[in-house]
Amino acid sequence: MQTVSSTTGVQISNTGSGYISARLSHNAMRHWNERLIETVLFLAAALSVLTTLGIVYILVSESIHFFARISIVDFLTDTQWTPLFDDAHFGIxxxxxxxxxxxxxxxxxxxxxxxxxxxxxxxxxxxxxxxxxxxxxxxxxxxxxxxxxxxxxxxxxxxxxxxxxxxxxxxxxxxxxxxxxxxxxxxxxxxxxxxxxxxxxxxxxxxxxxxxxxxxxxxxxxxxxxxxxxxxxxxxxxxxxxxxxxxxxxxxxxxxxxxxxxxxxxxxxxxxxxxxxxxxxxxxxxxxxxxxxxxxxxxxxxxxxxxxxxxxxxxxxxx
Structure with missing residues (x-):
């Protein structure tokens, strides 16, 4: 059901839940602009999360190769740190x-x-x-x-x-x-x-x-x-x-x-x-x-x- 406002002449549609301006309900450009802004804001927020995940992935993946060759017990308990010497020790x-x-x-x-x-x-x-x-x-x-x-x-x-x-x-x-x-x-x-x-x-x-x-x-x-x-x-x-x-x-x-x-x-x-x-x-x-x-x-x-x-x-x- 549609009516016309007596004061503004704007067409109003009755959706059963309230009255919505036809100009707003059919403004597709406004809808897509809001979607675009929402997407840009989401990508900006996700960038920091993805950066953190990338850093964690690099550190963990490379550290797995390290701990495959060096015992984690020695890494945590050794009292020397000489990884570049012939007599290598890896006490962090x-x-x-x-x-x-x-x-x-x-x-x-x-x-x-x-x-x-x-x-x-x-x-x-x-x-x-x-x-x-x-x-x-x-x-x-x-x-x-x-x-x-x-x-x-x-x-x-x-x-x-x-x-x-x-x-x-x-x-x-x-x-x-x-x-x-x-x-x-x-x-x-x-x-x-x-x-x-x-x-x-x-x-x-x-x-x-x-x-x-x-x-x-x-x-x-x-x-x-x-x-x-x-x-x-x-x-x-x-x-x-x-x-x-x-x-x-x-x-x-x-x-x-x-x-x-x-x-x-x-x-x-x-x-x-x-x-x-x-x-x-x-x-x-x-x-x-x-x-x-x-x-x-x-x-x-x-x-x-x-x-x-x-x-x-x-x-x-x-x-």
Whole structure:
């Protein structure tokens, strides 16, 4: 059944469930435009998923060939990492220890400094100061990491040697310290955004009860923004674990099983850079070690992200 609107003269069709404009119901071009946009958006979303699956496939498929020749027990328990020597050993814990120690040093620097900066920018700084300070702070994230590496080697290491005379020229401490400086913008920017998203009513309620700005920031704003803070910390962990050039320049790239940050050591990423220069033939056991090391790094990062997601869900339930 069809009728004509008395006011607009547009033909209306009665479908039984309501009235639909004939102009809209027969606009095929509009329908296909929406389908096209939906398809483009779906492909954009699927691209990241397919990229991740492709990375996982390459790492797993190449690692299978590696573990067909090397026992996974030796890979996890051996205390030496000399895959390119005649007396080859494949103890990945040598590289894992350097990765974890350098990342821990970086986080011990970045989390307190970045969180403090975020509190200042969110709760104390004026709008003019924030507009100037935040872009300058984020500029640190755009400096090439190789520049940070030379900064660690030529500036930070001599300063640390002045304070610690026994510190060698290459060390995880120097590399980790500069990594922490590099990560500060990630934590500060994301944490400040999370704090500013906290409703002003919570702050006003705390002020009405007589709380100071510092007490309100620590006991009201931070707990309310804790899920966002946890996300920034997880990003910082992933960034520290995956860092390459700072460690390749300043940490020494010596495969040394140590938990002492004052010693030189190699990390998973620095080893991959060292071997992936093209000197080894494709398919050799030395070449395949980079995929086993890369798979280990992927699993470590995945573990940290799972813990971070759990923390975010936990704090969202509590607050």
């Amino acid at each position: 814990m040598v590289l894992v220890s350097g990765t974890l120690v350098s990342s821990l040093v970086a986080l011990l620097v970045a989390i307190p400094v970045g969180t403090t900066i975020a509190i200042y920018l969110s709760e104390f700084a004026g709008s003019r100061v924030r507009e100037i300070a935040k872009p300058i702070l984020e500029l640190l994230g755009g400096i090439p990491t190789i520049v940070y590496g030379y900064f660690a080697l030529l500036v930070v290491t001599p300063i640390l040697q002045w304070a610690l005379p026994n510190l060698p020229g290459f060390s995880l401490l120097s590399a980790g310290f500069v990594m922490g400086i590099m990560i500060v913008p990630y934590i500060a920017s994301l944490s400040e955004d999370a704090m500013r998203a906290v409703p002003m009513s919570l702050r006003e309620g705390a002020y009405a009860m007589g709380s100071s700005r510092l007490y309100t920031a620590i006991h009201v704003v931070i707990p309310a923004a804790l899920s966002g803070l946890a996300a920034s910390y997880v990003l910082a962990v992933s960034r520290a674990v995956g860092e390459t050039m700072i460690l390749a320049v300043a940490a020494g790239m010596q495969p040394n099983l140590t938990w002492n940050p004052m010693e030189p050591a190699a990390t998973i990423t620095s080893y991959i850079v060292q071997v992936a220069l093209g000197d080894l033939p494709h398919g050799s056991i030395g070449y395949q070690t980079i995929f086993a090391a890369g798979l280990t790094l992927l699993l470590i990062t995945l573990m940290f992200n799972i813990v971070g997601q759990w923390l975010r869900a936990k704090y969202k339930e509590n607050y």
